[in-house]
Each structure stands twice: as structure tokens, then as C-alpha cells.
Amino acid sequence: MEYCQDRPWYKKLIATLLGINNCDGEVNQNTQGLEKIALVGSPNVGKSVLFNILTGAYVTVSNYPGTTVEVSRGRGKIGNKEYEIIDTPGMYSLMCITEEEKVTRELLLRESPKAVIHVIDAKNIQRMLPLTIQLIESGLPVILVLNIMDEAERMGLKINVAKLEKDLGIPVIPTIAALNKGIDTLKERIGRYVTAA
Numbered sequence: 001m002e003y004c005q006d007r008p009w010y011k012k013l014i015a016t017l018l019g020i021n022n023c024d025g026e027v028n029q030n031t032q033g034l035e036k037i038a039l040v041g042s043p044n045v046g047k048s049v050l051f052n053i054l055t056g057a058y059v060t061v062s063n064y065p066g067t068t069v070e071v072s073r074g075r076g077k078i079g080n081k082e083y084e085i086i087d088t089p090g091m092y093s094l095m096c097i098t099e100e101e102k103v104t105r106e107l108l109l110r111e112s113p114k115a116v117i118h119v120i121d122a123k124n125i126q127r128m129l130p131l132t133i134q135l136i137e138s139g140l141p142v143i144l145v146l147n148i149m150d151e152a153e154r155m156g157l158k159i160n161v162a163k164l165e166k167d168l169g170i171p172v173i174p175t176i177a178a179l180n181k182g183i184d185t186l187k188e189r190i191g192r193y194v195t196a197a
């Protein structure tokens with residue numbers, strides 16, 4: 001019997017049936033040729049909220065090649081340049097265990113983003129910084145976003161952002177994505193970072 005699961009036409013058929021509009025290997029026309037900026041971090045830290053703020057109308061959600069893991073891509077203007085912004089599935093570590101972690105790791109290695117925005121929940125900073133360090137040690141161009149600052153402040157947490165920037169040697173930007181706060185600074189810092197690279 002002929003196995004057709006790996007044939008492009010079969011994948012395309014399944015993708016059409018499932019409503020996946022950017023099946024394996026297909027190029028996303030909306031972001032073709034653009035430099036990339038990836039949002040990474042644990043589940044539930046606000047990556048998708050930030051993705052929606054940074055991107056416009058033409059967003060593509062597709063399964064990462066050969067997997068059932070969804071990755072969203074869209075165009076986003078930073079400064080006066082357009083980038084492909086990528087929203088990755090939640091991950092806890094680069095030492096991948098879950099399929100989501102494998103996809104994010106592979107994506108970071110294969111697609112060479114100009115900036116990797118590590119989004120963390122500021123109130124769980126201690127638990128989340130190890131991934132920041134893993135990303136930095138992997139040689140990736142990391143920017144750290146301390147999101148959900150509203151809840152961190154409500155808990156009385158005081159984070160010395162300037163010291164964190166100095167110690168980590170990367171830009172650190174506090175945000176409240178749900179309230180659109182800190183976004184202008186974030187865009188400005190990303191813009192400076194990618195043009196300096």
C-alpha cells in the first residue's frame with residue numbers, strides 16, 4: 001500500500017480540510033523576505049497579547065512543518081521598517097521535552113530571528129529568568145520583557161530594571177501588555193537593538 005502522509009499534495013489536502021492556511025513548506029506571502037522577530041516564553045505570560053499589539057491585520061496561523069504545533073506570523077512595523085513577528089508556543093526550557101518546546105527551539109535555530117523577545121511574568125521573575133539565561137547562552141539576540149507588571153506591583157514586588165539590564169547585558173523592558181503600557185518603549189528598544197546588530 002502506498003503511504004501518502006508525507007506527500008505534499010496529501011498535506012495540502014489535510015491542511016485545507018482542517019482550515020490550516022499555511023501548510024508545511026509553504027511560504028507566507030504576507031511576510032516573505034522580511035527579517036524576523038520572535039516572541040518566546042512560558043505559557044500564559046502575554047506573548048499573544050503582545051503579538052496582537054505588534055502585528056496588523058494579516059496574521060497567518062499555521063502548523064509548524066511536520067507537527068501539530070501552531071505558530072502565528074504577522075507583519076509588524078518597528079521604527080520605519082517592517083518585520084515578520086512570530087508568536088511561538090509556550091516553553092519552559094530550551095532543553096526540550098514537549099513538542100512545543102522542540103518547535104520553538106528549532107524555529108529559533110533555523111529562522112535566525114534578529115531579536116528574540118523573551119516575555120516573562122514579572123511576578124514569577126525568579127522562576128522565569130533561567131530561560132532568559134539559556135537563551136543568552138545559546139548566543140541568541142535576546143530582549144527581556146517583564147510583562148504583567150501591574151500584578152507584580154500590586155504584590156509589592158520591586159524590580160531594579162537598570163540593574164537587571166546591567167547584570168544580564170541585554171535590554172530589559174517592563175510592560176503591561178493587557179493595558180497597552182510600555183509598548184512604545186518596547187518598540188523603540190527593539191528598533192535600536194535590531195539596527196545596532
Ligand SMILES: Nc1nc2c(ncn2[C@@H]2O[C@H](COP(=O)(O)OP(=O)(O)OP(=O)(O)O)[C@@H](O)[C@H]2O)c(=O)[nH]1
Pocket residue numbers: 041042043044045046047048049050088089090091147148149150151175176177178179
Ligand atoms: N494583568 C495582566 N494580564 C495580562 C497582561 N498581559 C497579558 N495578560 C493576560 O494574560 C493571559 C495570557 O495571555 P496570552 O497572551 O494568551 O499568553 P501567552 O503567553 O500567549 O500564552 P500561551 O499561548 O499559552 O503560551 C490573558 O488572559 C491576558 O489578558 C498584563 O500585562 N497584565
Ligand SMILES: [Mg+2]
Pocket residue numbers: 047048087
Ligand atoms: Mg499564546
